[in-house]
Amino acid sequence: MEKLQRHIEHITPIDEIEFESIKTHFTPRRVRKGQYLVSEGDEAKHEYFVLSGIYKVFYVDEQGKEYILQFAQENWWMSDYPAFFKRKPATMYIECLVEGEVLCLTLDSREKLSADFHKMEHFFRVKLTNGYVALQLRIKLLLSGTPQQRYEEFARLYPNLMQQIPKKLIAEFLGVSRETLSRLYQ
Template sequence: MSLRLRKHIEEIITLSDAEFDYILSHFELKKFRKHQYVVQEGNDVDQEYFVLEGLLKSTYLNEDGKEHILQFSMENWWVTDYQAFNNHEKATLNIDCIEDVIVLVLTDSNKNKLCSEMHKMEHFFRIKTNTGYVGLQQRILSFLKFDARSRYMHLIEKYPQLYQRVPKTLMASYLGVSRETLSRFSA
């Protein structure tokens, strides 16, 4: 499983075996069951998760009790409540497992240690953060620029495996449409 992390990191930087072993020593392997929370609103967040296996969803619950899905996270994705993680605040998001999940956990202190000791890792995380920011910007712009059908088609084109793994009610919520509307798109 650690090979997945190495391959992921080496998409951006090159590592010797000793460097990767040192990096890996800063992570902890954890397993979560379907429907289990990885991050829960109101709790402290000092961990970031690299998904080895499984699927998670990040959600925000508004004052009316309506759940809004911000993102899905699958293999080779990083996930946490980044506002809470970076600002040392309580979580405003819930992150829970749609499937059984195996993750590598990196604490804030271990991430900072790696970045201060290894310029390569600081570079890696900067690139990953920038890529994540671009993805978030594209998601917001898709709601401003495109109708629901276009958002659906783009999602299926970019992440076809999600459609097979995410329950249709969650997919509809993510796209901002009803379950019935989603059914018409996929018919």
């Protein structure tokens, strides 16, 4: 829970008494490599704060083609957000690529934290805003960036993932072939 406390304090100061109450809303969960936290059709009950491990958030189209929306690692948040916030069945998957641990937060707990602690409402607003900005930048890069630009941005955002996940997944995330990635990676 110490990582969570430091993560929150990076945005807003909280004292020990506040954090004692805040942490009761989070449930720790160990995750094995290959395990799914969310699968298409599931109820997306949680938003996850990553303590350790590497995860991919993706969806699969009708033809079975996989599209990776996000890799999540330590101090990142992840969920199938449309399903989580709208309480609808999931349309995405979250798979653990490297064994780790997450903290699970329900929407009801998130709402209660925001109602009880203005600081947490501020924290979640800042995190959501930053996520929205990152999403728009990623879409812009996918639409108009060159493969080289997409690769450089990936290397900037995920410097330690280059050696930890298969190149095939990196190529999928960048929207390029494995061969193109090999040329960029040299």
